[in-house]
Amino acid sequence: MSKVYAVCGIDGLIRFTPEPVATGQFALAVGELVVIREVISATAERTQVAGHAVAWRVPGASEGADSRANLSAIAQYIQDLGTRPLQSGFRPLGV
Template identity: 40%
Template sequence: MKKMTTAYCFVSGHIGFGVYVPEGAFGLAEGDDKTVRDIVSVNARLSHVDNETLFVPGVPEAANARDGITAVAQFIQQLGTRNQSGFRALGA
């Protein structure tokens, strides 16, 4: 049985992976661990600070909260174009 993972992000745009979406976070995608991590990582933006931390593109640069939420919604739509067996964007 494959390990299931959920990708999520916080208001800052920081992306995390786990079994569930933590309180205060937005769900991005769910599915097989490797597939979710691969698809989200390829579409995310790397931190300029540590070159490891993943962010939703456009959120750290957003001028306000509304623009940040719009960037999250656009990212989920982008992930939705990658829906396949073992991967499903949440809300797309």
């Protein structure tokens, strides 16, 4: 299987992409899609996007919040992902 990255912007909204992190994004994890989604769904907050689509957001981050507060939440989330037990098909990034 090809690897997938879990990334987010300063708003903390998480997305999955086959591309490495782009400018303005933060890399959270890399691995197999099924495993990445499983870990993110177990650790991130559910949120609604555009009033109807369900998505995942970094815990403590919110759209329109102060960038420093969201950056702190993203950093904490990356650290939290790094403290999880090792799991095949999942590697936290930025730790």
